[in-house]
Amino acid sequence: MENCGITNPGGFYASGLHCGIKKKESNDLALVFSEIPCVAAGTFTTNRFKSFSLLWSLRNIDNPVRAVLANSGNANTCNGQKSRKNTECIMEELAKILGTERSELLFASTGTIGREFPCGPVLKALPLLAASKSRDNHTEAAKAIMTTDLAVKECVAETGIRGRKKEVVMGGMAKGSGMINPSMATMLAFITTDAVVERGALKKALKEAVDDSFNMITVDNDTSTNDMVVCLANGFAGNSSIHEESSEYPAFSAGLKKICRELAVKIASDGEGASKLIEVRVKGGWCARDARRVAKKIAGSNLFKSAVYGCLPNWGRILSSAGSAHARINTRKAEVYICGIKVYDGNPVEYDEKALIKKMGGSKVEICFDMKAGNFDATGWGCDLTEEYVRINKE
Amino acid sequence: MENCGITNPGGFYASGLHCGIKKKESNDLALVFSEIPCVAAGTFTTNRFKSFSLLWSLRNIDNPVRAVLANSGNANTCNGQKSRKNTECIMEELAKILGTERSELLFASTGTIGREFPCGPVLKALPLLAASKSRDNHTEAAKAIMTTDLAVKECVAETGIRGRKKEVVMGGMAKGSGMINPSMATMLAFITTDAVVERGALKKALKEAVDDSFNMITVDNDTSTNDMVVCLANGFAGNSSIHEESSEYPAFSAGLKKICRELAVKIASDGEGASKLIEVRVKGGWCARDARRVAKKIAGSNLFKSAVYGCLPNWGRILSSAGSAHARINTRKAEVYICGIKVYDGNPVEYDEKALIKKMGGSKVEICFDMKAGNFDATGWGCDLTEEYVRINKE
Numbered sequence: 001m002e003n004c005g006i007t008n009p010g011g012f013y014a015s016g017l018h019c020g021i022k023k024k025e026s027n028d029l030a031l032v033f034s035e036i037p038c039v040a041a042g043t044f045t046t047n048r049f050k051s052f053s054l055l056w057s058l059r060n061i062d063n064p065v066r067a068v069l070a071n072s073g074n075a076n077t078c079n080g081q082k083s084r085k086n087t088e089c090i091m092e093e094l095a096k097i098l099g100t101e102r103s104e105l106l107f108a109s110t111g112t113i114g115r116e117f118p119c120g121p122v123l124k125a126l127p128l129l130a131a132s133k134s135r136d137n138h139t140e141a142a143k144a145i146m147t148t149d150l151a152v153k154e155c156v157a158e159t160g161i162r163g164r165k166k167e168v169v170m171g172g173m174a175k176g177s178g179m180i181n182p183s184m185a186t187m188l189a190f191i192t193t194d195a196v197v198e199r200g201a202l203k204k205a206l207k208e209a210v211d212d213s214f215n216m217i218t219v220d221n222d223t224s225t226n227d228m229v230v231c232l233a234n235g236f237a238g239n240s241s242i243h244e245e246s247s248e249y250p251a252f253s254a255g256l257k258k259i260c261r262e263l264a265v266k267i268a269s270d271g272e273g274a275s276k277l278i279e280v281r282v283k284g285g286w287c288a289r290d291a292r293r294v295a296k297k298i299a300g301s302n303l304f305k306s307a308v309y310g311c312l313p314n315w316g317r318i319l320s321s322a323g324s325a326h327a328r329i330n331t332r333k334a335e336v337y338i339c340g341i342k343v344y345d346g347n348p349v350e351y352d353e354k355a356l357i358k359k360m361g362g363s364k365v366e367i368c369f370d371m372k373a374g375n376f377d378a379t380g381w382g383c384d385l386t387e388e389y390v391r392i393n394k395e
Numbered sequence: 396m397e398n399c400g401i402t403n404p405g406g407f408y409a410s411g412l413h414c415g416i417k418k419k420e421s422n423d424l425a426l427v428f429s430e431i432p433c434v435a436a437g438t439f440t441t442n443r444f445k446s447f448s449l450l451w452s453l454r455n456i457d458n459p460v461r462a463v464l465a466n467s468g469n470a471n472t473c474n475g476q477k478s479r480k481n482t483e484c485i486m487e488e489l490a491k492i493l494g495t496e497r498s499e500l501l502f503a504s505t506g507t508i509g510r511e512f513p514c515g516p517v518l519k520a521l522p523l524l525a526a527s528k529s530r531d532n533h534t535e536a537a538k539a540i541m542t543t544d545l546a547v548k549e550c551v552a553e554t555g556i557r558g559r560k561k562e563v564v565m566g567g568m569a570k571g572s573g574m575i576n577p578s579m580a581t582m583l584a585f586i587t588t589d590a591v592v593e594r595g596a597l598k599k600a601l602k603e604a605v606d607d608s609f610n611m612i613t614v615d616n617d618t619s620t621n622d623m624v625v626c627l628a629n630g631f632a633g634n635s636s637i638h639e640e641s642s643e644y645p646a647f648s649a650g651l652k653k654i655c656r657e658l659a660v661k662i663a664s665d666g667e668g669a670s671k672l673i674e675v676r677v678k679g680g681w682c683a684r685d686a687r688r689v690a691k692k693i694a695g696s697n698l699f700k701s702a703v704y705g706c707l708p709n710w711g712r713i714l715s716s717a718g719s720a721h722a723r724i725n726t727r728k729a730e731v732y733i734c735g736i737k738v739y740d741g742n743p744v745e746y747d748e749k750a751l752i753k754k755m756g757g758s759k760v761e762i763c764f765d766m767k768a769g770n771f772d773a774t775g776w777g778c779d780l781t782e783e784y785v786r787i788n789k790e
Contacts (some may be wrong), residue, residue: 049718049726078714080742114710114743225715302697316508319473320620323444325475331444347475348509377621390701 005138005154008171011035011236013133016140019125020075021111023117027144029122031129032190037064037104038232041203043225051077052087052117053109054226062199065232066104067092068190070145072175075081076109076117077225085116090122096128098368108188110147110175110226113179145188148392149175153211153266159255161195163237163247168195168252172259176217176267184253187214189229189263192322194236198243206231213260216292216380217268218300226323231256248251268381269363273388277381278308285376290327295380297325298367311360313353315343322369330372337368397401398534403566404589406430406631408528409541410572413533414520416513418466418505422539423519425440425465426524429586432459432499433627436598438605440622447482447512448473448504448764449621457594460627461499463585464538467570471504471512478512485517492525503583503617505542505621507568534536537568540583543787544570548661554650557642558632563647567654571612581619582609586657589631590647593638599649601626608655611687611775612663613695626651629673663776664758668783672759672776673703680771685722690719690775693762706755708748710738725767732763 007014013033022028042052042061060208069090076083078154087107095102095141109117128319140151153174153304161168174189191206210229242248269277280299286292301321322329333391339359341351365384402409403427408428417423426619437456439449448471464485482502490497504512527535537547548569556563576695586601601625605624637643664672675694680686693699696716710731717724730738734754735744 047715047718048722048724050716075711077613078711078739078743113715116743225718302784306787309785316470316473319444320442320508320732323442326441327443329443344473344509348473348511374709385448387785389697390704390780390782390785391699 004156005142005190006032006134006171006190007138008156009192009234009236010166011080011194011234012171012192013135013139014138015129015133015142016137016142016144017125017129017132018122021071027140028073029125029129030069030141030144031133032068032141032192033065033133034232036234036236037066038234039197039199039202040065040230040232040280041198041199041206042228042230043207045224049078051075051224051226052084053107054228054335055106055227056087056091057104057106057344059229060103060106064104064107066100067094067098068108068230070108072147073111074109074115074117075111075113076225077113079114079279080348084157087388088116093123094126094260097126098224106230108226108228110145110188113225125242131195138171138173145173145175146351147175148272149270151183151266151270153263153270155259155262157255157258158180159251161239161251164241165236166194168193168239170238170255170259172263174263175374176270187224187227187267189214191229191231191259193233195233196235196237196239196241198241198275199232201242201244201249202231202233204244205256208253208306209256209260216296216378217264218380218382219282223301230279239384270385271383272392273386276308276384278305278367278382279311279364279367279381280367282369282371282378284373285378286374287385288376288378290371290373290376291376293325293327294322294369294371295378298323299371299380299382302385308360308365309384309386311357313356313360315344318367318369319344327371328373328393333372334374335370339366345373399551400537401427401566401568401585402530402533403465403551404564404587404631405649406629407566407587408530409533409536410524410528411532411539412520412524412527415516416466419696420699421468422535423468423538424520424524425539425646426528427463427536427587428528429461429627429629431629431631432461432629434592435460435501435592435625435627437623437625438602440619442620444620446470446504446621447479447532448502448625450472451482451486452503452623452625455498455501458498460501461495461666462489462493463501463503463625465503465583467542468506468766469504469510469512470508470621472508473508474511476511481512481514483558488518489521490499492521501625503621503623505540505581505583508620512602516563532569533566540568540570543667544665546661546665548658548665550654550657552653554646554648556634556646558591558634560633561575561589562630562636563588563632564627565650565654566747567658569658569662571665582622582662584624586651586654587629588625590627590628591630591632591634591636592628592647593636594681596637596639597626597628599607599639600651603648604651605653607652607745608659611691611773612659613691613775613777617735660776663778666778667787668781669778669779671779673700673758673762673778675762675764676776677766677773678770679721679766680773681766681769683771683773684769685766686771686773688720689717689766690773691708692716693764694775694777696731697780700777703760704779705754706752708733708738708751708755713762713764714739722766723768728767730765732766
């Protein structure tokens with residue numbers, strides 16, 4: 001499909017191919033390239049162990065950025081000093097091929113920890129990767145960052161902001177699955193926009209969008225060594241520069257939120273072994289932090305996730321999870337709804353169990369929990385816990 | 396078996412029977428009784444939602460205690476005001492039958508949340524429960540608190556402390572399984588001792604013992620509404636009273652730690668669906684809190700637990716979990732051992748993979764993680780994550 005992903009904004013090109021990091025014949029190396037230098041912003045894992053690729057990006061995120069290299073099949077983490085050297089060698093070579101500075105490149109990896117990062121196959125593939133970059137190849141790039149993902153994750157957004165050359169738009173791609181969690185676990189997301197935007201405004205808008213999206217999904221409770229969300233803005237649209245006080249800032253921020261939420265929900269739906277998406281809407285939090293904590297705690301509870309898999313309307317597990325989130329809850333008035341049906345309001349509520357079980361059989365289960373403690377809301381997403389999750393991860 | 400459980404110390408009696416809270420014909424009501432009033436100490440769940448039974452015990456824990464009633468099959472939580480009244484009615488009746496004050500009774504429940512607590516069958520069973528209490532019936536009591544537990548959990552300890560009448564000893568029983576977690580999840584443990592001990596010393600010794608045992612086990616990441624650990628000391632041994640500065644305090648504290656660790660390990664081994672016990676020894680923590688956090692994080696990681704189930708020596712998942720625990724780690728020097736074999740020392744270490752996989756096939760997998768950041772150690776326990784866990788909890 002044309003321009004429905006990371007190359008939706010003007011001036012961006014992408015490519016993806018199989019270079020041999022993965023044994024099986026699927027894409028494992030991706031490039032995202034901008035004609036002109038971008039303002040960049042990113043959020044990175046809080047794990048103490050960090051990938052050499054991620055460390056490289058951390059150093060360059062405040063520079064003008066021209067391109068992002070990404071690979072799957074090897075996390076480039078805790079894999080010895082030789083791999084650090086290989087990382088530098090690859091970046092050096094990519095800069096030569098693209099005619100950029102090394103400092104204008106970002107790098108992201110996902111895959112197994114502890115295996116030496118292969119230099120040969122990557123170096124060999126770089127010329128073709130660079131040569132094949134195009135407006136159309138965004139899905140090849142999106143495929144190259146998949147690990148146990150079953151679906152390609154791409155999306156686009158419009159902003160309604162007019163520029164000299166064109167309307168400002170956005171595009172994105174992500175990989176998820178595996179240990180998706182609060183604080184960005186084994187998750188890569190790349191977002192592009194052709195907006196002219198100041199670094200401060202981009203950073204602020206990205207942080208807000210990530211807090212409401214990627215940081216509100218959970219597949220299990222681990223946090224990876226490689227997670228990053230990066231947003232590149234190349235200014236191709238020629239709009240008047242967006243800063244935090246601009247009248248266009250809200251529209252820009254809303255576009256970024258839309259992209260991030262859409263990618264985050266795609267990631268949660270495609271959690272390892274998942275059969276259902278769980279959406280947890282929390283209302284009535286005493287503060288935003290309380291509401292977020294409870295939403296994530298419910299969405300991340302193994303017991304509740306197993307119950308959703310079995311279509312069990314076990315609201316006791318919802319109360320128990322919510323209660324263990326160290327948040328203020330009005331326990332005498334708190335309410336629980338499953339798929340729109342009230343099941344608890346401080347006391348057990350009679351409801352049609354058969355009808356509810358039937359509703360829970362769909363591909364999305366919505367929980368609403370009202371803390372009755374204040375006015376703050378939050379939404380969290382997760383997926384059910386299935387035998388398939390265990391099967392994937394024991395192998 | 397005689398006196399190998401909760402009635403091991405002098406002056407304690409126990410009984411257990413089926414009263415009808417559970418549908419199937421297994422014990423669901425237990426009594427622990429002391430001839431003479433006990434000094435009591437307890438630790439209780441931090442969940443915001445609390446069982447009516449637990450709230451009852453919270454009110455009485457600082458009183459002289461004569462007996463504990465415990466049931467399985469109904470958590471007596473979030474189940475309406477009628478259940479609160481039923482709770483009071485049951486306690487009232489038990490006090491009459493035992494000839495004690497209501498304020499001298501504790502109550503603990505485990506089971507499903509949200510179902511009305513049945514008054515009739517319990518009231519009807521209390522006379523027989525009281526009449527059948529004996530020194531020999533400890534296992535009947537231990538059986539009556541089981542839910543998805545596969546094994547009865549009882550143990551005893553000697554202290555070497557001499558009293559006027561006899562040596563001070565201890566006994567205990569517990570139920571675990573399901574959502575065992577840091578901060579005491581769906582876990583009940585009752586410990587008895589015939590020591591003469593001051594309340595302050597008992598509280599201190601119990602807190603220390605619980606921190607090193609029950610609070611270091613994790614089966615999943617939920618925390619229940621009903622968890623409690625209670626220790627009763629009836630003074631039957633006639634030793635000179637133990638206070639925090641006594642020469643006997645260390646021996647008393649060591650006995651309590653032994654009991655708590657033994658029960659905690661039994662609980663972790665018997666986690667829902669578990670096929671293996673995981674023991675995580677963390678060394679070199681910058682502080683005790685860091686070491687504990689890392690031990691629990693590794694023992695609780697779904698990804699690592701799945702790997703252990705599949706006998707995969709995936710040390711990357713150990714590093715990733717440890718790194719996400721928000722603890723200080725010397726990432727350049729940290730070491731990982733699996734079943735005694737070094738697999739990482741700041742760089743990947745070559746090892747005999749076949750031999751290690753074979754070792755991981757046993758019923759216990761030992762992990763050692765050296766943070767290389769200081770001198771504090773901690774040990775955590777968990778179990779592997781199996782398809783069986785999901786199967787149990789979806790039903």
